[in-house]
Amino acid sequence: MERTSIRLGGVDLHSTIMNASGPRSAERGEIYELSAVHAGALVFKSCNLAGLEAPENLKNRGVEHFAAIAGELTARGKQIIGSIVGTSEDEFITVARILDRAGVAILELNLADDYVANSVAPFASFERLKALIGGVRGAANGVLAVKLPPRSQFPPRALADLLKSMQVAIAVCQNDLPKDLEIDLATGSVKGKLRALSHAHAMYQESENLLDIVAVGGINNGRDAYLAHLSGAKGLQVGSALMKEGAGALGRIDRELDALLGEHGKRSVSEIIGRLTFTEA
Structure with missing residues (x-):
């Protein structure tokens, strides 16, 4: 929908709503179903070089x-976000290079998972x-995103400065x-x-527009999406609702968000991103 379209990390997307990496995004059939029913970007399940049988949340067939x-999908105009895990710097680089050559628009380095924390640290x-x-x-030309753990030893501003200095455009939080x-x-x-x-x-507050923010989790309806945008998120990844309802959840949330924007006189979702204010009363 025109009102919910956005430019994320320099990539034009038809909607701020997208699937979270993991649910219904690993097998060919479910990926094509997502692509068919929602115009927004499609996020692949996190993958490594050879594939994994465990842990279950990272089970995948490998980057190829x-x-x-x-x-196939980028040839049809679909914007793809590839999510990457690995146990070494070399594996991250190799997987990123392969996805980049396949035409993936955004490369998400999944640094939030324990699998990566325990191996690459x-x-x-x-x-x-x-x-x-x-x-x-x-190794790759695509737009870089980094999925961050909720807590790390680095102050948010210092982390934002570092990411931007490394030409990272998006923080997934x-x-x-x-x-x-x-x-x-x-x-x-509020x-x-x-x-x-x-x-x-x-991260939105501390990055001072150095990074675009993607929020993941807790997006089950249009109001949730509206609140997340007010708090600074440009993109929203939907997981639980997708698991419960199937691919149609993405379109439903997009339509509900569009309706709320219209109800409050907004011509574009960009008008509400980061516009949260605080009152002492």
């Missing part, structure tokens, strides 16, 4: 499986993180907004002092 599908030091991202950046949070959608205001309301909101 996804590269073949990417080549990317957040052990700034030097380790820079070496990993720099290796991928030198948890959308862990409090369930009982009361936000006035008409004014975009009671209380200025504070970070979620991991995604914290």
Whole structure:
């Protein structure tokens, strides 16, 4: 929908809504189903070089499986986000290069999973993180995104500065907004002092427009999407609703978001991104 279209990391997308990496995004049939029913970007399940049988959340057929599908779908104009895991810097680089050559628009380095933390330890030091991202950046031309763990030893601003210096365009963060949070959608205001309301909101505040933010988790309806956009997210990844409802959940949330934007007199979702305000009363 025109009102929910966005430019994310320099890539034009028909909708801010996309699937989260994992649910219904590993096998050819389910990937094609997602592509057929939703105009937004399609996120592949995180993959490594040879494939994995375990852990279950990262079970995949390997990068060549996804590269073949990417080549088919990008030829039809679909914007693809490839998600990458690995146990070494070399594996990340190789997988990124293969997906990049297949035409993937955005390469997401999944550094939030324990599988990566326990093997590569990317957040052990700034030097380790820079070496990993720099290796991928030198091997691939696509837009880079980094999926971040909710907590690391690095202050958000320092992390944002580092990512931007490594030509990362997008940070993928948890959308862990409090369930009982009361936000006035008409004014975009929440009671209380200025504070970070979620991991995604914290990175948005600290990055000062250095990075585009993608929020993942907690997006089950149009109101959830509207709130996440107010807190600074440009893109939204949907997981639980997709698992429960199937591929149609993405279109439903997109339509609900579009309706809310119209209800509040907004011509574009860009008008609400990061517009959250705080009132002391």
